[in-house]
Amino acid sequence: MAILSSRDRDAAAYPLQSLFVPFPFVCFTLALATDIAFWQSGNLMWQNFSAWLLFAGLVFGGFAILAGLMDLLRPRTRPLRPPVLSALLYLIILALAFANSLVHAGDGWTAVVPYGLMLSAATFLFCLGAAAVSAHKYARLAWRI
Secondary structure (H helix, E strand, O other), X not given: OOOOOXXXXXXXXXXXXXXXXXXXXXXXXXXXXXXXXXXXXXXXXXXXXXHHHHHHHHHHHHHHHHHHHXXXXXXXXXHHOOOHHHHHHHHHHHHHHXXXXXXXXXXXXXXXXXXXXXXXXXXXXXXXXXXXXXXXXXXXXXXXX
């Protein structure tokens, strides 16, 4: 039988949202890559890939929001919660990706070039910003330990 010390009991719980947040970032980054491939080649396969990647990113983004709401109810996840700016950036990312998904629902060249490509690039830049803001908080927590 293991006896838990007070240090073990007071440790922060792993936030559930951390399981789902990386998936939209990867999907939206790959959607930008497939949009660029479509822009360069004109092959409709890349447009379909982009549409599916945007859909998968939005689904996992919805799961991340639900997990984040569950984490708000868990007091032990407080030290590892993302800052408010990071959460706001996540919502902006999902809104941009949703708009991008609506643009990609069109047919042919105009479904991607120029507005779909610009929305994919904006989504990617916001993903980089959210990752930088989140990494800054986790770096501060790592030095505190």
